[in-house]
Amino acid sequence: MTTTGDIESTSDGAPRDPRDRVERYQPTAIEPRWQARWADLRLYDTDLDDRSKPRFYLLTMYPYPSGALHIGHWYIKTPTDAIARYKRMHGFNVFLPIGFDAFGLPAENAAIKNNINPRDWTMANIEKMRGQLRSMGATFAWDHEVVTCDPEFYRWNQWMFLQFLKKDLAYRAVSPVDWCPNDGTLAREQVEGTDRVCWRCGAKVEKRELPQWYLGITDYADELLDFSGIDWPEPIKAMQTNWIGRSTGAEVAFTTAPSAHHAGGEELRVFTTRPDTLFGATFMVLAPEHELVATLTAPERKAEVDAYVAAAAAKTEIDRLSTDREKTGVAIGADAINPVNGARIPIYIADYVLGTYGTGAIMAVPAHDERDFAFAQAFGLPIVQVVMPPDGDPEADLAAAFTEHSPDEVMVNSGRFTGRKATDAWGEIVDWLGEQGKGEPAVTYRIRDWLISRQRYWGTPIPVIHCTDCGPVAVPEADLPVLLPETVDYRGSGDNPLTRDEAFLAVDCPQCGKAARRETDTMDTFIDSSWYWFRYLSPHFAEGPVDVDLVRDWTPVDQYTGGAEHAVMHLLYSRFFTKAMRDLGLADAREPFRRLFNQGQILGADGERMSKSRGNVEDPDALVARYGADAVRLYLMFMGPWDQGGPWSAGGISGPVKFLNRVWALTIDPHGREPGDQTGGALPAGEEEHDARDRMRAAAHRTLRDVTEDYEGFRWNTMVAKLMELSNLLVRYRGTSVAGLPEWDEAVRLLLLMLAPAAPHITEELWSRLAEARGEAWESIHVQRWPVVDEAAIVEQTREIPIQVNGKLRDRITVPAGISEIELEQIIMARDKVVAAIGEKQVARLIHAGGGRLVNIVLRG
């Protein structure tokens, strides 16, 4: 270290900046050097078989290789790296893998545009992004990298699909599906917003009737509602719960009434969550696509009904909604019979009843359902109140549907149930229907099975062969992987080129041996992300998708970090896959991620989502080149709470930059003083050397205690603030007589250790220089143990106590720490300000609050 401690000695020569004699902080010189050194030493390779330390599987959502990292990647990944480093300093064997979500449409679009293979485009991007990820100084276990477009990975997508087929967890069905002109078919949860657009490309989605492959996620609906044993953010659990949408109720069998054109007696089942309102059903509504519409429609109504059905079928969901909830429908000229009272009620079709939910038919109870109420009003249908508050009028005209369903409500106009509490009667009615074989308890879900077929090239081929005789036949496991053809003929079109690739298509049926055709759909890329963290453990394992022993030791993941935008997609699929894999004996945990943290999103300076088209994208490479990775890491952590995100503003980065410069100066030049320093190297007024030494120790250990808590809770912003506070104190003592004393050295050492996980390069550099100055051998700061708080150092001799009168701050006194309440009260009551604030009033009592932290004097009157 180069320190002389005496700046006056330079002043007799030509005037010059005294700081020039000290080396300045140059992050761009330091950072690549340490990154290379860490890599050479294999400092962050994880030995997964090491049983001497507790394991910690830290996972962060893998990036899509779009071509460049953006600041959002830094926002999630650098604090995650800080967690890894912090946990290592606590003796954990930390596994922090990284990989690439390498299948997907952008590669295909690039291929069409530039007439190159999507693989080449993808792999070039990956190579570039690897370099960018390294520039973060993050401790990723690169030797476990997974790239999902590698056959070594996607063959196991195919293998698992075959296992799912055997268990009927994968199946093919023809049904109306959401079709995006760019991405092909989409799963239900991949269509967003009121105007029904594709989650990825934003194009409007239309309905198509197609044969498609599904995974039976609904089989696991109930288990997916159980979040016990995992520590996830409440909003995500709420979103998943809403998405799964479990409704308990009953299926009730209405029957068709005999009429001129129909014999009657046919069952019409409805699902209801309100069996207690059965007596109020005044009509019935079928979805236009309901299978019985054709047979039940009266001849004279046929033309109108057919027209309505055709119109509904032609309408996309967009159009259905654009009618702004105005109810439309047509009576079909047939009646149904209500099983509870034998009432004949007319049957309508209306598009507000969905064919895909429940039974596709409802009993309409206009008095107690807003939609039914609106329909009844529009069509002049009777409205009969059957549930009301205890003081209600059963014959009153309702202005709106009465949907309250609390223990107070009583039933009216309901035959033998009249006068009963509605909540009590709910179950009895279901039981009563059950005894007569006219209904039973039922549960329905909003969630649909996961549609995984995509009409795209750049994905995992679905391992199925279509034979004219045998139908769809699974590719034998021995024939896996079904490889994507290397050369692709796009002919400038956006179609799936597999459909034109005769070499790919032509194959013999594995069952009968006749000429057959391969399935050309590929899998939704969310399949890849549904289990990639299992593969990280053994990326080259050839005997199966996962090494079951490693999975047992290392999963579930201890901590997962990533965005909340995947709440009902990736984060739900992953839970499903884990449970399905468990049932295949591939995993033994029922949940994938023990703890989940959703960071916020970094927006552009304009407060909008960052996007190239808006021109508000912040380039992390440029920031790193200018300020260094440590400053960028620290600034992102310092911005605000991690789960909050917020608009980017480059201005604030100067704070962390200045902080790092001070840490640098404190460490390599403790005796130096800045040229404008007006303190003359003196301690703060009234402070003796021993006071200063105590203060440094106390501050360092109090900071350690608080910062440790902040690390545990991922509260980076306050963590950085507290380190800044400590460094501010040391800056004040720099160049004074206490700089360089043991308490100073300890405070600097603790400051570096506490900062190390967040700013790994500068701390490593300074740590090495401290070792060098002491003539010790270098040992990385990142393999040091996290320091231990000395509670004795924090204990203070005196305390400052705020004094309130009637809750208003009136005075502050400094007293010895161990003072008794009686002594304290004597001092307080003698204070001028307190006496003045009390005035003529009487003191009612004194409150010693918060364990002696504050005193409040309460006055009478």
Added chain:
RNA sequence: GGCGAAGUGGCGGAAUGGCAGACGCGGCGGUCUCAAACACCGCUGAGGGAAACCUCGUGUGGGUUCGAAUCCCACCUUCGCUACCA
């Protein structure tokens, strides 16, 4: 419409029943410098006052409490998700 999150200085934010505004940005004044930049020191919620201090102040209105940014009730605003789910 439903579910969820959040409203605090000029700005990002801290404080989750006990001193509101930690820490930082920006701003103002000073030191250093021939000068500027950097760096360093001080001030910086609003109003009043020469000052000591006083009053007001955490979206709005009420409530609980000795004491409320924090807890409760009602409302307003913003953001995210959802969208006729019977």
